[in-house]
Amino acid sequence: MAIERTFSIIKPDATKRNLTGAINDRFEKAGLRIVAQKRIQMTEAQAKKFYEVHAARPFYGELVSFMISGPVVVQVLEGEGAVLKNREIMGATNPADAADGTIRKDFAESIEANSVHGSDSLENAAIEIAYFFAGSEIVG
Numbered sequence: 001m002a003i004e005r006t007f008s009i010i011k012p013d014a015t016k017r018n019l020t021g022a023i024n025d026r027f028e029k030a031g032l033r034i035v036a037q038k039r040i041q042m043t044e045a046q047a048k049k050f051y052e053v054h055a056a057r058p059f060y061g062e063l064v065s066f067m068i069s070g071p072v073v074v075q076v077l078e079g080e081g082a083v084l085k086n087r088e089i090m091g092a093t094n095p096a097d098a099a100d101g102t103i104r105k106d107f108a109e110s111i112e113a114n115s116v117h118g119s120d121s122l123e124n125a126a127i128e129i130a131y132f133f134a135g136s137e138i139v140g
């Protein structure tokens with residue numbers, strides 16, 4: 001498999017509980033390299049645009065409020081098959097369905113406050129990375 005880059009967010013529920021390092025440890029132990037990272041307070045406009053694909057879903061408004069309820073850590077992860085690998089490390093959206101040893105199984109509070117975001121395709125990864133990072137901020 002090829003070396004890929006994927007986009008990751010450590011969500012407000014996790015930054016609030018001081019889990020940034022514990023989550024990053026999962027990525028690094030699985031062979032993903034953090035090639036860009038910054039802690040930011042997302043604006044409402046940024047969160048709305050980022051989750052625009054879910055605009056018609058009943059949870060959209062609450063999701064946007066949650067994502068701006070505290071700081072997040074946005075990241076670029078690089079490695080062999082990084083997009084799929086990160087989805088595996090994260091686990092299922094609902095922590096109740098997530099496999100043992102995944103980030104969401106071990107850390108998520110609920111289906112909404114589920115600790116991490118990860119791109120679902122290589123195409124979306126490129127779009128999401130460009131939304132938060134300049135090329136010069138990514139150092140492989």
Ligand code: IDP
Nearest residue numbers: 054059063092093111112113114116117118120
């Ligand atoms: P994903 O993060 O596993 O890719 P998506 O279906 O893309 O899951 O949903 C985006 C985010 O929206 C989820 O990570 C979660 O925070 C939130 N979310 C998804 N489904 C629900 C729901 O049924 N209720 C509340 N929040 C949800």
Ligand code: MG
Nearest residue numbers: 117118119120
């Ligand atoms: Mg998704």
